[in-house]
Amino acid sequence: MTTPVDLGDVAAHGAAPIRTRRHVPGSSASDLHTALLDWFAAEARDLPWRDPATGAWGVLVSEIMLQQTPVARVEPRWRDWMARWPSPADLAAASPADVLRAWDRLGYPRRALRLREAAAAISRDHGGLVPTGMADLLALPGVGTYTAAAVTAFAYRRRAVVLDTNVRRVLARLVGGRALPPPTQVVAESERARALLPDGDEESARWNAALMELGALVCTARAPSCSACPVRTECAWLLAGRPADAHASNRRTQAWHGTxxxxxxxxxxxxxxxxxxxxxxxxxxxxxxxxxxxxxxxxxxxxxxxxxxxxxxxxxxxxxxxxx
DNA sequence: AAGACGGGGCA
DNA sequence: TGCCCAGTCTT
CATH class of the missing domain: 1.10.10 (Arc Repressor Mutant, subunit A)
Structure with a gap:
C-alpha cells in the first residue's frame, strides 16, 4: 500500500536522520507516519491513563509510576491511587506514610514522596491544575525531561519530543540502523526524534504514543518481532541484517544482592x-x-x-x- | 559523565 | 543468573 522510504543511505552510514517530513497537500503524514499510526490505531493497548476522560493529573501520576517500572505492575496501583486521591489537592493532604503504603512495592519509593510534593506545588502554585508549560512542569519534584514532555503530549495533546527507553530503541533501529541506542542519551537522538515528529499537535501526540507502543509490544529490547512490525520495510536495522549491539561491552549491569x-x-x-x-x-x-x-x-x-x-x-x- | 536509587519477571 | 523496565537527581 505504501512505498518504502529509501533508508539505504542511513543504513550505510549509520548517522543522522536524513529524512525530512513530506508536505503533501492534503496529507501531512509520510508513509512511515501513516504505517505506524494506522498500526497504533489498531493495536494500542487499552490502558486506563489513555482514556480521554483521564485528566492531566491521572496522566502525571501514571508517568511518575511508569518511571523504570513496567506497565503491568503499575496499572493496579494507579487505579487504587486515582480512586483514593483523584486530585492533586487530595494527595497533598495525605501523609507520607499513607502515600508510601499506597505506593506498595513499585520501587524507587522516593518517587512517591516527590509525587506528593509535586501535588502540593500544583495546589499551591497552579490553582490545583497540572501546569501546561515545559518550564513549569520541569520545576515539579520528580518531573524531568521525559515526564514533562509526556504530560505535554499525552495530557495536553501538544507537540513535544518524548524520548524514553522505548522511543530511543525504536529510533536507533528504524533510523540509525543500530541494535540499541548508546548507553547514555546523546543530543543526536533528540534531534532525530524532533526531525520525525509530525507538525500537528494531535498527530504528534499520537506519533509519540505509537513509537512507545511499538517499542513495548514489537520492537522490544530482547527479542523483537520484526515480522509483525508495521514499519519493517523501512527499518534501517532490519535492512542491514540486524547487526549486533556495538556498545555491548560498555553496558554495565547494576548489582542487587547484598547492595x-x-x-x-x-x-x-x-x-x-x-x-x-x-x-x-x-x-x-x-x-x-x-x-x-x-x-x-x-x-x-x-x-x-x-x-x-x-x-x-x-x-x-x-x-x-x-x-x- | 557517572553513580545512586527498587523490585519483580522472564529467558 | 542476567537483563530489562514510559527516569530523576546529585556530584
Whole structure:
C-alpha cells in the first residue's frame, strides 16, 4: 500500500536522520507516519491513563509510576491511587506514610514522596491544575525531561519530543540502523526524534504514543518481532541484517544482592508493613548488623522515607513511616 | 559523565 | 543468573 522510504543511505552510514517530513497537500503524514499510526490505531493497548476522560493529573501520576517500572505492575496501583486521591489537592493532604503504603512495592519509593510534593506545588502554585508549560512542569519534584514532555503530549495533546527507553530503541533501529541506542542519551537522538515528529499537535501526540507502543509490544529490547512490525520495510536495522549491539561491552549491569539498595528495601519493607513503630531491635532483623545496615537506615532517614520516634532523652524508641 | 536509587519477571 | 523496565537527581 505504501512505498518504502529509501533508508539505504542511513543504513550505510549509520548517522543522522536524513529524512525530512513530506508536505503533501492534503496529507501531512509520510508513509512511515501513516504505517505506524494506522498500526497504533489498531493495536494500542487499552490502558486506563489513555482514556480521554483521564485528566492531566491521572496522566502525571501514571508517568511518575511508569518511571523504570513496567506497565503491568503499575496499572493496579494507579487505579487504587486515582480512586483514593483523584486530585492533586487530595494527595497533598495525605501523609507520607499513607502515600508510601499506597505506593506498595513499585520501587524507587522516593518517587512517591516527590509525587506528593509535586501535588502540593500544583495546589499551591497552579490553582490545583497540572501546569501546561515545559518550564513549569520541569520545576515539579520528580518531573524531568521525559515526564514533562509526556504530560505535554499525552495530557495536553501538544507537540513535544518524548524520548524514553522505548522511543530511543525504536529510533536507533528504524533510523540509525543500530541494535540499541548508546548507553547514555546523546543530543543526536533528540534531534532525530524532533526531525520525525509530525507538525500537528494531535498527530504528534499520537506519533509519540505509537513509537512507545511499538517499542513495548514489537520492537522490544530482547527479542523483537520484526515480522509483525508495521514499519519493517523501512527499518534501517532490519535492512542491514540486524547487526549486533556495538556498545555491548560498555553496558554495565547494576548489582542487587547484598547492595545498600537491597538493604534499604528490606528495612523499608519492614517499616511499611508494620502498623506502629518498629523497635530498633525488631528492625535490626531486617538486615545483617554492621556498617551497611547503619548506612542504609541513615539514608532512609535522610531521604524522609523513615522517621525515628525518640524519648525526651533522645533515645530512639522506634522507626515508622513519616506522618508529616 | 557517572553513580545512586527498587523490585519483580522472564529467558 | 542476567537483563530489562514510559527516569530523576546529585556530584
Amino acid at each position: 545498600d539498595r537491597q538493604a534499604r528495601g528490606r528495612i523499608l519493607a519492614m517499616v511499611r508493613q508494620a502498623t506502629g513503630p518498629v523497635t530498633p531491635t525488631d528492625l535490626a532483623r531486617a538486615w545483617e548488623p554492621g556498617p551497611q545496615y547503619e548506612r542504609a537506615l541513615a539514608g532512609l532517614l535522610t531521604d524522609g522515607l523513615v522517621a525515628a520516634t525518640t524519648a525526651p532523652d533522645g533515645v530512639v524508641l522506634g522507626y515508622a513511616l513519616p506522618l508529616t
